[in-house]
Amino acid sequence: MDIQKVTVAGGGVLGSQIALQSAYKGFDVTIWLRSEGSIERAKPKLERLRGIYKSTLEALKTDPSAWCRGLTDSADVPAEKIDELIARVDAAADSIKLTCSYDEAFGEADLVIEAIAEVLSEKEAFYAEACPHMAERAIVCTNSSTLLPSAIVGYTDRPGKFLALHFANNIWKNNTAEVMGQPATSASAYQAVVAFARAIGMIPLELKKEQPGYLLNSMLVPFLNAAEALLANDVADVETIDKAWMLGTGAPLGPFRILDIVGLSTAYNIVAASPDAANPDTTAGKIAAKLKSYIDAGKTGVNAGEGFYKYR
Amino acid sequence: MDIQKVTVAGGGVLGSQIALQSAYKGFDVTIWLRSEGSIERAKPKLERLRGIYKSTLEALKTDPSAWCRGLTDSADVPAEKIDELIARVDAAADSIKLTCSYDEAFGEADLVIEAIAEVLSEKEAFYAEACPHMAERAIVCTNSSTLLPSAIVGYTDRPGKFLALHFANNIWKNNTAEVMGQPATSASAYQAVVAFARAIGMIPLELKKEQPGYLLNSMLVPFLNAAEALLANDVADVETIDKAWMLGTGAPLGPFRILDIVGLSTAYNIVAASPDAANPDTTAGKIAAKLKSYIDAGKTGVNAGEGFYKYR
Known part of the structure; x- marks a missing residue:
């Protein structure tokens, strides 16, 4: 399937990084947040990341050791190209929509990445509310580090299109993305998520079955x-x-x-x-x-x- | 105590490396072997090591990545100095005495490093035979990877002067030496072995108590x-x-x-x-x-x- 519109649920440490990284790599990104208060708390996180992305790219002009694998394909990038990328960071950060409307956030999403608190009851409440607003085609990933997707899938309405996509902190630098299905995940949804991970500059690490702690942990x-x-x-x-x-x-x-x-x-x-x-x-x-x-x-x-x- | 004469018991993979490395760093080295046949089998091992030491030093003249921490303090060594070190390898290899006489091997040794087979009964037989030939001052180390020194000390006549000194394979390159006592080891014997390890170009790793597998394993x-x-x-x-x-x-x-x-x-x-x-x-x-x-x-x-x- 063709993923263009991505919605990240949650604007915490990882949620904000996933959103900016996806927008930087050209996706149409929305962040869903539970309340206006959460929206206000997410904004400074995005601004901080915008600054980090831009200063890291700027440093790369003179210092190859500043290279972050999620930002450019290699450390050897001409200065004019870096200026384009810095402009792209601004455009990306400006393009991200923040909303607490379920319809606005999920109605047109091709891919939903859930990055809310690691509390099963909160995940349950979120999926119960959000899934009915999603298009049938939408693939849904959890970024959970500690809960297996099979523990969550029952709260969704789409077992074939539900899996885990697990990022490391500072994803522009530590650009691994562990991809882990549950028994009902379809091969096509799994492969679409692998392709998406690669498209946003991650190195996908494919798990063939569920494993608590994924590979690294x-x-x-x-x-x-x-x-x-x-x-x-x-x-x-x-x-x-x-x-x-x-x-x-x-x-x-x-x-x-x-x-x-x-x-x-x-x-x-x-x-x-x-x-x-x-x-x-x-x-x-x-x-x-x-x-x-x-x-x-x-x-x-x-x-x-x-x-x-x-x-x- | 002042260690000058070192006897290595066993001329296997590690025994031959410990002997050449100690001789290269200026110690007076003897290898004790069980039989004339073992002496003949040890000789080609020493010759092979002589070649490796010399070619590694030669390579360092043009390639800093050839540097092995056990051979020189830094990668930056002038060519004339390297020629001196190559001559020192030859002198060291030539100086090593091989014997199956207990008296000749152990009578004057300040330090004995046992590197025989990892079989408790063989260790027992060795220490029973060898210890009576040693001077009272001699410190005895086992290089055992799998047996704790407390499992061996009872076969020796010197609990206060018995401990483990554990080398990694290719010691001129992987120059760690794990130093591990048993409950009766004296602090002075322990520190003398730490100083010896440093003197032969190793980085001593001090264990405060017995641990199967030492630190790395x-x-x-x-x-x-x-x-x-x-x-x-x-x-x-x-x-x-x-x-x-x-x-x-x-x-x-x-x-x-x-x-x-x-x-x-x-x-x-x-x-x-x-x-x-x-x-x-x-x-x-x-x-x-x-x-x-x-x-x-x-x-x-x-x-x-x-x-x-x-x-x-």
Whole structure:
């Protein structure tokens, strides 16, 4: 099918990025928001992104290391072409429609990307309200990180046209898009979403079946957990563990640098979900206690200026 | 203590590398071998390494990417200095003594590095025979990857001076040395080994307590296992899983490239050791079956020219 009109439901961190990236790559984009208040809160997010997109492109004129894979196909772009792209960012940001009308948002959409809160009851309420306003042809994707599409599909009216399209934060830079169907997803809807992901400058990563955590987190969580266990069991210090990983595998970042980026609160929530975490004698309990000691000291990661390492 | 005379027990892959690297960095090195036959088998290994060390240094004259951290402190070395280092490789290789006499090998050693087969009964027999020949001052390290030093220390006569010093393959390039004591290891012996590791061009990674798998493998095994599970459960293909890891973390290699380097037989042995592996319905059973299908087809990794990827 031919996707032209895209509606993003939700204007949060990811919703605003998906909207601007899609508009930048030439799609006709609407953001649906629950209220006028949400519209006002979404606007400064889009303005901030507009600035980041433009300054990143501007930097690329003199610094190839500024290259972000979602913005241009290569780092080698002539300055005049970059000026065109900067103008395109402005046109894209100006073109995005924000509305809380279901009809206006969903009536003509070819593709709907739902990026609302990760709360099943909120997803349920959203799909129950929104689906009746959508055209039959519309494909619907959830950007959920933690809920499987099979847990959500029952709230929609289109099992064959419902799947997950999962973005990473800072999508203009970290341009992977994990595509994951549920058992009823049709091959044509799946492939249309893969093509759309590619069309907005993403590298689609195709999952053949449902997997909690998709691909990246399915590997990252056990890896980070193993590193956390070494620290919590006092086998070695942060710097030594990171060095072992970087020197042993050639990776640019060790596990504790990655944890600082992910954020220690997220890491804590993952380990705290394990039943063992309540028992301080288990490895999970020791990891939870160790992470909590950092969090209680305000060291929650890069965004706080300090986590396992200092960034101030 | 002052370490000058180093004896390496065993002339296998790692033993020969540890011996040449130590001699190259100025130590007086002896290799103890079990028999005249073992001496004859060790000689070509040392000659091969001599050639690798010399050609790597020669390449560094024109190609900074040839730099190996164990050979020079930086990639920026003047050609005359490199010629001196090449001469030093020859002098080092020529200086290494090979013997099957316990007295000759161990009588004057300040440091003994045991790198014999990973079989507990062989370790037991070795230490029972060798320890009585050693000076009281001698520090003894095992290079064992799979046995903890506390499992071996009882065969020695020097609990305070016994610990693990664990090298990676191709130590002139992968120059990490994990240093791990057992409960009775003295702080002075531990620190002497850390200093020795540094003196032979290694980056010492200090473990504060015993940990099966040391640091690197403690993280690598669960990470690779998670990637193998994604493949064995048919969630995605090899290339997609590798791409997810590389794009998501900036790593130069995905898990299946790493598995090709590690070797699929080693990966198979690790998963086959799990009790679940015998049941084909479990994830471990599916991983074992998947790895076995590659191994049966001769695709055991980089060394075979093909594993998950082709290298021919």
